[in-house]
Amino acid sequence: MFSYRVLLRQAWKISRDHKYLWFFGLFASLLSAGSGWGLLTQNLEANYQGDFWSGVSAIFNWQYFSQTFHQGFINLFQSNWLFILDNILMLALIALIFIVVIWLTIASQGGLISHIRKIIDHKKNGAPELSVKDGLRTGHHNFWPIFGLNLGFKILMNFAFFLLTIPFLFIALVDSGWLGGTYVILFLIFIPIAIILNLIVKYAMAYTVIENDSFFGAIENAWRLFKRNWLISLEMMIALFAVNFLGGLILLLFLTIFILPLFIVGVVFGLVWLSTIMLILAIIAIAFGGSFLTTFENAGWVGLFIRLEEKGGVAKLERIFHKTKSKK
Helix, strand or coil: CCCCCHHHHHHHHHHHHHCCCHHHHHHHHCCCCCCCHHHHHHHHHHHCCCHHHHHHHHHCCCCHHHHHHHHHHHHHHHHHHHHHHHHHHHHHHHHHHHHHHHHHHHHHHHHHHHHHHHHHHHHCCCCCCHHHHHHHHHHHHHHHHHEEEEEEEEHHHHHHHHHHHHHHHHHHHHHHHHHHHHHHHHHHHHHHHHHHHHHHHHHHHHHHHHCCCCCHHHHHHHHHHHHHHHHHHHHHHHHHHHHHHHHHHHHHHHHHHHHHHHHHHHHHCCCCHHHHHHHHHHHHHHHHHHHHHHHHHHHHHHHHHHHCCCCCCCCCHHHHHHHHHHCC
């Protein structure tokens, strides 16, 4: 019998017993594909503050860009060559670090999905030989499809928001009294789009890593799986959101009760060593908490994907509806 409780318990055990997965979770948490809600709220906030359209206008302000770049280029070569070389090396180092972080982020997502699948199959196929190196190798093999799915998700989300804000711009220019109502409408329209795209990307990643589907084949299969199980997907999303919210609340309470008071004491009395230690502990706690929750969330989605692919399932609301109907 299909049960969310079983899937969540399985995800908890995987996250608790296989702590090396937290390494993948640490970098995978940087992916934006899992945070459609965050992207939505950031876009709405940016538009409310005027940053969205000012940013768009800045893109097309070629004259301003060319003048700034030209002046900066001239100033650069007016300096001595040692200073120029030092800046070039610094920029190259920053670019290298950025590329490594991007690679680790994408590879960790692939490794996390792959290893969770192997752990779930443990009972059927025997104990798997797992390592961080093996997971990164698998993630590297699927780097471009996963990167493309994340990039495509963000582009589509921003493009959808761009289209939805065009009528809002004209309304705001004519009558600012419509501003609040327009935001409500945009919010109601945009949320289903964000949720659907988010879920399709999650399933597409699973098809890419687990089933070795091509980029477009994974998207097509993910759409079909979502259409057949859209209600189950939404219920699972709500369940995982509730667990993540609870986990985030516990982490926040820990920081507020144990870390923040000592940090304030260090700042007030000038105890730099104490405030520094508390800050480091806060960063460590946030990193570990985020890594665990990301691992748990991915374990939940991979577990659901495997279950739907192998046996299918019936949503909780459907079961309740049929039970009520049968009693009548």
